[in-house]
Amino acid sequence: MLTFPILVFAALSVALVALALLHQAPTRVKRALTMATTFLAGLFYVVEFFVPPDPATSDAVVFGRNLTEMAATVGQVTQVVAGFTFLLGIYNLVFVHGYVIRRRREGWPNSVAFFISFLAMVVFSFWRDWKTWFGGANPPAWVRDPLPEHAARPHDVYTLLFDGLYRNLESTMFSILAFYIVSAAYRAFRVRTGEAGVLMVVAIILMLGQVPLGMALTNWIPASGQFAFFRVETLSQFILTAVNGPVQRAIGFGIGLGMLAMALRIWLSLERGTYFGQEE
């Protein structure tokens, strides 16, 4: 019963001691440790990728160790780290908005609204699911609606805050895009050059090819035969698949190579100086 808390306490203590020792270490030791850790962490995935797999399971096995299965576990380490850094993110939010309120900067009521909504969401989310995680009594009905007939839309505070407020605000922000697309297009799409003219014509064909009204314009062209290509939906598909598709793939080649190059530089610590310190 006590083993788990003892283990957690021991792990935290070891981590704190290690951090303290690391903090005291000279810069070159820290740099060497960072490079070594980065290399070893990356080496695991390189070995897992390049080692010929077992034909029965398609898993990479080295000295009896199944690296492919271990990769899933190793990947969870990043999720644990992300969990800790989330606390840092919350600290930042509290720090920034607390600073605005303390100094009564312009817009400080918005920061008060942030704290109220943040605390409300935290309190009711934890209260709602406390029994599921930690046991104890059922929450009141106004915190977690237990009625089966309300399963589709529970009548509780959590649902009001999340589905009623947050989801609708999210949809509102998404819907702004429709207006912004129109304003951006109106501002940017000016036919001043030949290329812009080609872009405009192609865009019109593509848009017409997506809607029944556009397709109706070329319905009179036979669906089969040598002129079927000129039906607007056929032309639209041709532009998307034979013209736009290869271009997207070409951009994708460049992006993939860029990612590979950067991954290699980070793995082999060739990016030193970009983020911390200066390259020697």
Added chain:
Amino acid sequence: MGVVLLGTGLLFLLLGLGAYLWGPHQFRDPKYWSAFLAGRATVGLFSVLILGAILHARQGGPVYVRRIAGLTAIDETVGRATEMGRPITFSLGLSQQLDIIALQALAVCLHVVRLAIRFGTRVIVTMRNATVYAVADEAISEAYTAAGRPESFNRADVRFLSDRQFAYASAAMGTIIREKAASNYMFGEFFAEALILAEAGNQVGAIQVAGTPSTTQVPFFIASCDYTIIGEEFYGATAYLTREPTLCGSLMGQDRCKLVILGCVLIGILVATAAALTGHAGSVAWVKGFAGLFTGAK
């Protein structure tokens, strides 16, 4: 570089020979090897080309990087913000974790921050991911310290806004409009909120530079930003801005890989055309096998 390539090739040849002679039975099956090499051969070859080019550049070999308007404009846009006395806003994108895209965006951000420190201009950096925030906060703080101005660093200017897409978008939009940014940078991975951020910048008259490998958002950035950096220009940004031999060599290596890809595409076109014209079954099978080296498709 030739020695590196030759050495690496010999090493893999020896490993393959050893596996064939003394390894388990599957290593003597051609189908096993074709399935194994699919994808891995290209990654291995491209890695060797890139590392070889980095070595070449580090040894003083010449490297040329063409002009990219958006990256050249970064200095100009920082200067504009300084003249107008208004801050710069920098969005690190909506990466779900500290990945390659976020790191590259952070590298560009640090270049902007270092420039802004020299001019005494405020930079507000926003991000969606808390892990990115942890690294960005430390990196930006160190940039101020390295420039001799640790007292100028305001921790409140590095902001984790929210891990939710549109909550982040509305918060970033509010930041840009309230702070009346003179220059707005958007580097990293973006989704539907890209246009929301860009239009917010347009509302306050900010000059905007965007760079993203997200091809779906590139059209929106092109329509609403002054400069847009597309595709692999995003990954070449640090090489262009710093001109460091390692980074420029890496860029050269990527170009060599693209030449290899181009050669393979041309070979594939020629053989596929010949196969289609002659109807020769062997040619069609060869084309499929050749394509399978890259995709694993049969």
